[in-house]
Amino acid sequence: MFRFLTAGESHGPGLTVIVEGVPAGVSLTEEYIATQLARRQRGYGRGGRMKIESDFAEIRGGVRLGETLGSPIAMWIENKDFANWTEAMAIAPPEGQVDRKANTRVVPGHADFPGALKYMAHDMRNVLERSSARETAARVAAGAVARRFLEELSISLHSQVVSIGEVEADVSLDADWDAVEASEARAADPATGEKFIAAIDAAKDARTTIGGVFQVVAKGVPVGLGSHIQWDRKLDGRIAQAMMSVNAVKGVEIGRGFANTRRPGRDVHDVVVPDPSDPRRFARRSNEAGGIEGGMSNGEPIVAYVAIKPIATMTDPLPSVDINTGEVMEAPYHRSDICQVPPACVIGEAMMALVLAHAALEKFGGDHINETRRNLAGYIASHQEFGGGAAAPGGE
Numbered sequence: 001m002f003r004f005l006t007a008g009e010s011h012g013p014g015l016t017v018i019v020e021g022v023p024a025g026v027s028l029t030e031e032y033i034a035t036q037l038a039r040r041q042r043g044y045g046r047g048g049r050m051k052i053e054s055d056f057a058e059i060r061g062g063v064r065l066g067e068t069l070g071s072p073i074a075m076w077i078e079n080k081d082f083a084n085w086t087e088a089m090a091i092a093p094p095e096g097q098v099d100r101k102a103n104t105r106v107v108p109g110h111a112d113f114p115g116a117l118k119y120m121a122h123d124m125r126n127v128l129e130r131s132s133a134r135e136t137a138a139r140v141a142a143g144a145v146a147r148r149f150l151e152e153l154s155i156s157l158h159s160q161v162v163s164i165g166e167v168e169a170d171v172s173l174d175a176d177w178d179a180v181e182a183s184e185a186r187a188a189d190p191a192t193g194e195k196f197i198a199a200i201d202a203a204k205d206a207r208t209t210i211g212g213v214f215q216v217v218a219k220g221v222p223v224g225l226g227s228h229i230q231w232d233r234k235l236d237g238r239i240a241q242a243m244m245s246v247n248a249v250k251g252v253e254i255g256r257g258f259a260n261t262r263r264p265g266r267d268v269h270d271v272v273v274p275d276p277s278d279p280r281r282f283a284r285r286s287n288e289a290g291g292i293e294g295g296m297s298n299g300e301p302i303v304a305y306v307a308i309k310p311i312a313t314m315t316d317p318l319p320s321v322d323i324n325t326g327e328v329m330e331a332p333y334h335r336s337d338i339c340q341v342p343p344a345c346v347i348g349e350a351m352m353a354l355v356l357a358h359a360a361l362e363k364f365g366g367d368h369i370n371e372t373r374r375n376l377a378g379y380i381a382s383h384q385e386f387g388g389g390a391a392a393p394g395g396e
């Protein structure tokens with residue numbers, strides 16, 4: 001079974017990640033993972049923390065001489081900022097009085113209020129340390145492992161910003177992805193990128209924050225990942241859950257799910273045509289479904305649109321309360337991002353990679369990557385039984 005877990009606090013010593021279920025024989029280096037972590041750290045609108053951190057995941061197990069062993073892959077990402085928090089975030093009980101950097105004023109929209117009451121946290125630092133998006137560095141490290149495995153199956157992932165506030169991009173699945181990577185706002189079109197940056201600057205000047213929508217695309221996904229037969233096996237449901245679990249994400253569409261509700265059915269379904277040159281022996285005239293029908297990948301690119309809210313922490317804070325005294329006062333301001341949409345793209349890619357790696361291993365299995373690849377090739381060959389191709393074994 002493929003699974004992953006993360007541990008660690010935002011200002012603690014670091015983040016721990018364990019990824020289990022990756023077959024043996026997949027080449028994997030710390031440098032490959034570092035490339036993905038660096039992508040998460042870029043992006044216009046980020047706050048001061050990213051100037052302190054330069055994330056690097058040390059592999060502590062599961063890899064030998066550049067190849068996965070089939071055993072759990074353990075990784076450690078040091079928090080450089082911990083140097084400024086050694087007292088407040090010490091593991092050992094304090095000796096005498098220490099500056100706990102306690103947090104008692106609620107930030108509306110953050111995890112503070114429900115977390116305080118649920119975990120009986122009179123110091124809400126105990127909640128915000130883990131609800132901080134610092135944890136997503138660990139997910140990107142896990143996602144990098146999943147991505148490397150998916151590359152072995154010729155599956156690739158991309159992402160771009162669709163909108164920031166009211167500014168919208170005209171996005172394409174065949175975007176110039178190198179241009180997206182080079183853009184601070186993750187926009188393929190430089191003029192749109194400038195408009196995104198202007199919207200982020202305007203939010204900063206207004207002492208507020210700004211959200212947006214991003215798109216994640218997976219190409220080369222074979223038909224048949226996920227299943228229609230049970231609610232928790234549906235691939236669209238699994239992708240939606242994974243995306244929704246990213247901090248500040250409040251909406252997920254597969255294809256243009258919401259916009260398509262305003263169009264007639266005739267315009268939103270993807271006609272099937274014979275195509276012996278396609279490994280599926282069929283092609284689709286369009287991809288309004290976003291690559292998933294009946295909870296199964298249909299062989300078209302998988303496309304998810306993800307809505308992310310404006311950040312809750314603002315330089316001009318909302319009215320709020322002290323959680324312990326009930327006194328009315330302003331929410332606190334801690335060093336914060338203005339816009340997290342560009343880095344969230346990279347986190348979305350990681351989540352998509354983790355879901356697809358899991359689904360691919362369910363379908364093709366394999367303790368060594370050669371076995372996985374052999375199973376995939378055999379399965380793809382079986383599509384020849386359809387669409388007037390070779391007769392089905394045992395058929396008439």
Ligand SMILES: Cc1cc2nc3c(=O)[nH]c(=O)nc-3n(C[C@H](O)[C@H](O)[C@H](O)COP(=O)(O)O)c2cc1C
Pocket residue numbers: 047109110111131132133136246247248249311312313335336337340343344347
């Ligand atoms: C990449 C990224 C960076 C974020 N940076 C901040 C931040 O600097 N300040 C903040 O208050 N929230 C930030 N958030 C959002 C909070 O983590 C999130 O709003 C909080 O955990 C509450 O969870 P919810 O919004 O999912 O309900 C960030 C989210 C992401 C994805």
